[in-house]
Amino acid sequence: MFRPCFVLPRHSIHCVLHPPLPPCINRDSRDSSRGDRVRSASCLSVAQSLSGGSEPGGRKKMDAEQESRWAAAQAIGVGEDLVPAALRHLEFLAAVDRRRWLYEGPLLHRAIRRYKACWLPLLAKHNEAAVADEPLVVPLDCEWIWHCHRLNPTRYIKDCKRLYGRMLDSKNVRSSIHAKSKDQSEKVWTELYPGEPFELEYTSPSDDSVYVDDGTAGGISYDLISAVKRQSTFVYQVGTPNMHDRRFLEDALARYKGFLYLIKMNQEKGMNLFRVPTYDVDLMWHTHQLNSVAYCNDMLCLLGKVLEHDDTDDDRAEGKKLDTGFSGTTEQFENSFGVRYWKAGAMYRGSLPSPVTSIPQIFSTSEDDSVSGADKAEKHLTILETTVVELHLQIVDIKNLPSSIPEKSVYVWFTKTKPDAFIRDGGRLDISTKTGKSIGAGFQCEPTGDLILTVMIDQAYFGASSSSKKPEPLGKVSISVEELTQHDSKLSFERWFELKTCGAYAGSPPVSLRVAASCTVPRQAPHVLGMVNVKPCSLKACLLPHSIKDQNMSSWTRFVYDCGTELIRLQIREHKAKSGMALTRELVGVTKSSKQPLQLAEFTENKWSFNNSNSSITLDLKPSKDGCINELKYDNKLIKLYKGRRLAYELKCCSQHTDDTAAVTAVKFSAEHPYGKAVALVDTESEFISVDEDWFLLPWIAISFLFLNSIGKDGAKLIEGAMAQKAETVEPDTTVVSQTVKGGAAGATAGSAQCGACGTAGCGDMVMASDKAGHASYGSSVTASDKVADSKCGGCGSGCGGGCGVSVVTMSYKNGHASCGIVAGGENGHVESAGCGSGCGGSCGGNMVIESSKEGNTESGGCGSGCGGGGCGSMAIEGSKAGIAKSSGCGSGCGGGCSGMVVEGSKNGHAKSGGCGSGCGGGCGGMLIEHSKTSCTKSSGCGSGCGGGCGSMVMEGSKMRHAKSGGCGSGCGAGCGGGCGGMVMEGSKMSHAKSGGCGSGCGAGCGGGCGGMVMEGSKMSHAKSGGCGSGCGGML
Structure with missing residues (x-):
């Protein structure tokens, strides 16, 4: 899976610069002084000419000049230790983000009035003479407005001088989140502003009762409301673990000094250009500006004036000022210093996810305990950490x-x-x-x-x-x-x-x-597990795939990692109550280390109640005002379930991808996250789960199982009938498994990605590398350019539903659209639709068309038009080695869930429809593992109208000759009910098999469930109908 770490950063400045420097031909290693912070007593004057060329001497001279520039940049003086200051800055931003009522609305307006009428006058008094024996503590709401005001240093200085005759300094002032004691500051505040609370809370009234000095309030002309709005998204861009790492911040400081050096160099040329910082550089720049006096002195020393911070441009479209400014900054930075401007963890993360609520959850304690203690089942889990x-x-x-x-x-x-x-x-x-x-x-x-x-x-x-x-x-x-x-x-x-x-x-x-x-x-990494339905089999039926529906057999669901390791398996079963003959239902789980099934939940009073907690899921999931369909209460936290992909799991794409009813997101609310944090996802269509926090792994497995087995097609209500099937406990070692993992790590991508034709997110990992800075928003594909072959539709066609798994289209540039697949789309040939066709429902599982075409064409290696998506697995892994595969995946109208179809579609011949034909209902298991070795296979999967669930059909469709319908083919034609088992395991060794499975026998009206028909249809001769005749009722 690939995910790009780069796109345009948000903030930019307007300054005096000379034209971009000519590109350097060669570069050498970085200067060893990169991390040093040297205080310079005098201003730098640098206007170095560039020289060099392709000759060795020119290369060495160029490298020496680049090293010299970098060393000069690191000598730029900064009057504050910005690394620890940046860590405090990040902590403050996180505290404000837990109070989003300071971003907009009546309380924001009151905070601005308090800042103007209360804080600035108090700060002016404190700057003249200390009003307390300890550092003055600023109320958080006032600090937030002060923060935004100082990030426009020229306007802040101008406003302060107009009102107080001088710039107000932050010296001997502490943030409320870092202060050891607020007592003296609160006392001073109360004396000056009686009746006005020191801290503004969410429950505070938003009326005009605040003390207002009209003269003071009116002296600030800067639009603070707009400034707050612009800065409210900055915390999302920098609120990552990287920004809290001192190594990362040390390098950010060095890069910030390099950024300032470029401004100094270009200012001396007297040209107006737009320079754009990356987010690590911008964090250091913001931190520097928050110490207003130090920033002013440093800029006057370096540039002779205060450097303005212009954050008003946010149009990232190609060719716009932000786009061209960033391209110019990248070129100049790399040419000047010989080091890359791009940096993992420092680039634009995409737009802010849509919130699930605007009302914070209030908790009495800031502690966020996981759970009171692990229950019996959790102790038996062997969790794989990645x-x-x-x-x-x-x-x-x-x-x-x-x-x-x-x-x-x-x-x-x-x-x-x-x-x-x-x-x-x-x-x-x-x-x-x-x-x-x-x-x-x-x-x-x-x-x-x-x-x-x-x-x-x-x-x-x-x-x-x-x-x-x-x-x-x-x-x-x-x-x-x-x-x-x-x-x-x-x-x-x-x-x-x-x-x-x-x-x-x-x-x-x-x-x-x-x-x-x-x-x-x-x-x-998040825990990503696929859900696999399994059945125990008798000796007679053990060779048959799991898709044969035998109601007398118990059913388990295995939760397995992408590597195939099973974590646990679950089952709903009935048992007699101790007090009488009444039957009760329970959810049980079995692990490798547990000898007996362990109860996880019990069904009583129309709801499932989970062990070791007070949480439950009712059968009537009615969305609340904020869209929540169920709540789970734990110690010091609340879990709310929402339909669709929410917050970190949100697919940032076009409107047709936003409503993902097959997914349910678990959002944790706590004192640390009062507006919610996405901690888990289940995709009931692709049948995988993703869990971010260990303590929630087992609860989410149980919840996901209930959603998978008990949720309606609309994704809104749990259906009791789906859970009422009688099940018998079976020991794990007696179970024969026929499985297909539909989800896997690919499906659990939490971030956004660009989605092929529609240009937006969710289809695995797209745009792995592009030649444009600003057009990859967190997903990955397009790893390298297709120099020889054309790729008209390397990924999904129009209307793809997204979530199509692990995709890496081997590098295409700006125009290479890809979404659902292709690791090596076409090396010497064309790939017109290697992924999903128009209307694909998305979530097509893992690696579609990994080697779609080596030397020939593949017109539809993945799903055809109208594929329903939903875990079509590893379709067409080797679609065609030397010939043509026109539709080795699903045909038009396939319902999805077709698993590992056409693993080796065609070695030397044609495969016109290796997977499902038009109208297949999906769920067709591992069809056509080797459907044709040396000849043609026209329809070895399911034909038109197949009902799905056809198991492992045509494992070896034809070794030496033709197989016109090795699976359901023309046999299952119209109306096959599906569940046709392991039909035609070896359809024909030496000759023809026109209908090795249901074939023309199952014609119209086959009821499905036809068992293991024609395990070896014909070794030396013909078998026109080795399975069922016309009108077969199934279950032979």
Whole structure:
């Protein structure tokens, strides 16, 4: 899975600059003094000319000049230690965000009046002579308005001088969230403003009872309401674990000084240009401005005037001022210092998620205890912990390339040595200096193992005669991800690596690759588990797939990690009460370490009550005013359930993707999160869950099971009948499992992503690297450009429902749309619709069309038009090696849930419909694992009108010859009821099998449930109808 770490930052400034410097040809390592903070007593005067070229001497001179500039930038004086100040700044912003009534509404207006009429006069007195023996404490609401006022330093200075004759300083003033004692400050406040509370709370009245000095209040011309509105979203952009890491902040300070250095350089040229900071730089800039006197003195020393902070531009559209300003800043920063401006964790995170409520939940205590204690079942869980980082990787330059190799013919393919929960294959990266574009890849991975960078030579650049040859490796280098992310690292590097050449180039001079990488602070990844329905089987039926519905068999649901490890399995069963013959229902779970099923919940009085808590779920889920469908109460916290993807799970996309009724989000309310924090998600269509906090894992598993088994199609009500089926407890070791994991890590992407045709989110990991700075909002695909092949619809067509799993379209630039799939979309051929067609319902599971076409065409490797989505699994993993696969996934109208269809669609022949035909109802299991080895398969899956649930049909449809309908095909034609089991396990070894399963036998009206028909339909001859005849009632 890939997720980009870059897009345009929000804030920008307008200053005097010279034109962007010409691009440097080569770059060397960073200066060792990058993290130093040196106080300079005098202003810097720097107007260094650039020189250099492609010659070695020019390269060394250029590198020396870049190092010199960086050292000069680090000598810029800052009158405050900004790293600890930034940490206090972040803590303050989080405190304000817990009081969002200060962002808008009547209480904001009252806070502004209190700031003007109460705080500023008190601060003026305190600046003249201390009004208390201890630092003066500012009320939080007044501090917030003061904060926003100071972030326009020129207006703040102007207003202060107009009212008080001087700039008011923050010296000897403490924030209310950091002060050890407020007693003296409250006393002074009460004496000056009797009847006015020191702190403004949510429950405070919003009337005009506040003391107002009209002269003072009227002396401020700055629009504080608009300033508050602009700053209210800043906390979302910087409220990440990276911004709280001292290593990250030390580097941010160094980058901020580099930013100021560029302003100084360009000011001397006297040109007006727009420069835009990244968010780590902007955090340091904001922190610096909050110490108004120090900031004023530092800017006067550096620039001769106070540097204005203009945050009014927020239009990120291509070609607009913010977009062009950021591009110019990136170019100038990299050319001046030889280091990348992009940085993981420092870029725009996308727009603020829509809130679930505007009314905060009030808690009596700030403690957020997980639970009172783990219950018996939780003690038996073996939880797999996974750590994740976001990594930004860019190939900057290459040198010592053999003269026989054209520079533009080489690119880099990156993979990972150790198995990774987020990266399955890898991706392509072009070399920035050779393409003239500063592009990179942003993705998620585990902080383990090594990245393997292999320099590849594209043979297409050597003429038409070589165009069919595979890319040839030149050499490779290994880079440790662990070293980049460990505790004593700087979380970034940029340096040269010498390749270990291979093949025909093994004896050539060593080739070097310049690599820039940065990563975020490692954090625990959410727990993502798929839900798998299983049945115990008798010896007679053990070879049949789980889709055969035998009502006499007990059913379990397994919760498994993406790696296949089972955490727990659940079942609803009935048992007799001790006091009589009445039957009661209970939800039980079994783990590998538990010998007996453990009760998790019990059904009484029309609701499910969970063990070890006072929480329950009723059968009548009526949304409240804020959309909540159920509440779960725990110690010092409240869990509310909302339909759809909410908060961190929100799909930031177009209107047709916003209403995801198949999902339910759990939002935790506590003193720390009074407006809610998304902690878990269940997708009842794709059948996976994601849980962010360990304590909630088992409760959410139980809740998700009930939603999956008891929720109606509208997603609104639990249906009792769905849970009333009689079930018998079965020991785990007696169960034979036929499974398909529909969800997996791919489906649980919490952030947003760009969605192919509609340009918005949710279809896995898209836009992994693009050549434009501002058009990838947190998802990942488009890893590298498709140089040889065209990709008309690499991902989803119009109307894709999103959530389509792990996708990485091997690099396309600005115009490469992708959404639902393709790791290697087309190497030498065309891919017209490798992912989902128009109208795909989304959530199509894992890796669709991983190798859709090696040397031929794939017109529809994934789902056809109208696919219902919902976990179509690994469709068309090898759609076509040397031939054509027109529809190896689902045809028009497929209902989704078709699992691992067409794993090896066609090796040397055609596969016109390897998966389901038009109108398939979905749920067709592992169909067509190897449907054709050397010949044609026209419809080896389900034909038109299949009812779905057809199990593992046509495991080996045809070894040597034709199989026109190895599964339901023309047999299940119109009206097959589904559940046709393991039909035609070996349809034909040496000859034809026109209908190895239901075939023409099941024609019209097959009732389904036809068992294991034609396990070996024909070894040496023909089998026109090895299964059911016309009108078969099923259950043979």
